Amino acid sequence: MLIRYLSQIGKYFIMLKEIFNKPTKWSVMKQLIFKEVDDLIIGSLGIVAFISFFVGGVVSIQTALNLTNPLIPKELIGFATRQSIVLEFAPTFISIIMAGKMGSFITSSIGTMRVTEQIDALEVMGVNSLNYLVFPKIIALLLYPFVIGLSMFLGVLGGWMAAVYGGFTSSPEFITGLQTEFIPFHITYAFIKTAVFAILLATIPSFHGYYMKGGALEVGQASTVSFVWTSVVIILMNFILTQLLLS
């Protein structure tokens, strides 16, 4: 079992190296990158915006409802919303949601190409199929921090609207809370995590799709396994990066 996991990890790193070998012609790659930006980034904005806005609102309401002690200032609602959204919700939990959305799309599309011999066709033509299929996804996901930036903004906006229009606090109190003890490095930390998660989101699902064997049923299974492993690695990397950057 352990040997199998180690061999899979080794295979993953060999794949990463292979992605950067023998690049595809730039005129073709450019189009592939635009397509991936459309599929992976633009296609995810709606769901990210929706989830972020409402989860921000819920965080704000939950915090407000738990502030029963009159000695605790109402500014804490804005403060808690900001910290939850910026530090964890936007970078980590949106990434896990994206492991489901983008990840299963990547695994199933590459997996289907594997079972229908499209990847063999690329290889026989002399195309580095890993570079052709995975590299544009990695480049497209360089824009992933913008998605997370949007998620942070909409999360805090949702929190502000829920708190102010729900009558839990006033707008100046919420904004004061947002500005309280603001540490700019927290934003840097969140975006460092986001960049690492972007690489994981592009490569782990690709690995599961590229090396899958079997037919249509196995494509479905590979998508599920890919989601599980992407989530597990995101959570582990979240822990490691938090220890390294914040402890």
Added chain:
Amino acid sequence: MIEVKNIIKKFGEQTVLKGVSTRFEAGMTNLIIGQSGSGKTVFLKSLLGIHTPDSGTISFDGRIYSELSNDERRELRTEIGMVFQGSALFDSMTVEENIGFPLKMFSNKSPKEIKERVDFVIDRVHLVNAHQKRPSEISGGMQKRVAIARAIVNNPKYLFCDEPNSGLDPKTAIVIDNLIQEITQEYNITTVINTHDMNSVMEIGEKIVFLKNGLLEWEGSNKEIFKTDNEAVTDFVYSSELFKRVRKMYLEDDK
């Protein structure tokens, strides 16, 4: 011309190819036949470089594949066209884009020149009203034509076909067979076809290689296959009553 010398391929303990040697000439349709599990697919994939033989050599007009550098192999691959069993067309592209793909990847042709070449091969494989359709919108026979067009668009020196007739009705299968043979002769391509279809064997088998249990059991032409007394070949090729009768009639006519 492709020359295969004594190739052996093992998967773990199992030896799938046990020392196969043969030669595939240019301008001829070379067929590989044999029962399921005889090593046909492994043989074809070894020729394509998808599998690396454990020993033996495969040379393409004198260029021994195992001795080529990565760049030389890449160069050689651009001279190869392949028609896959399931066509392996790119789902996200139209018929025109699928056919133009090798040119876009490996040539310095302008978009206008690519379009002209694509239109030419589309005409050559007799595809009608399919330019802007996606593979899922056309029939199996048309998909095969697109696959053949994509395989020949870059003027390959070597054409490989894996079960080009599978899933096709008998009439369309003959049309595809004849198309492959015409193209092979017209462009002097070394064509190697992996097939189970005995109609193809009779129709276009200018050279037939019969594999059994990973060994080359017999080789010859579609004329010679009627006369052979190799039991393994006759058992396999003339397993149906119809073909037994055809053989009998052929041999009687030949007398």
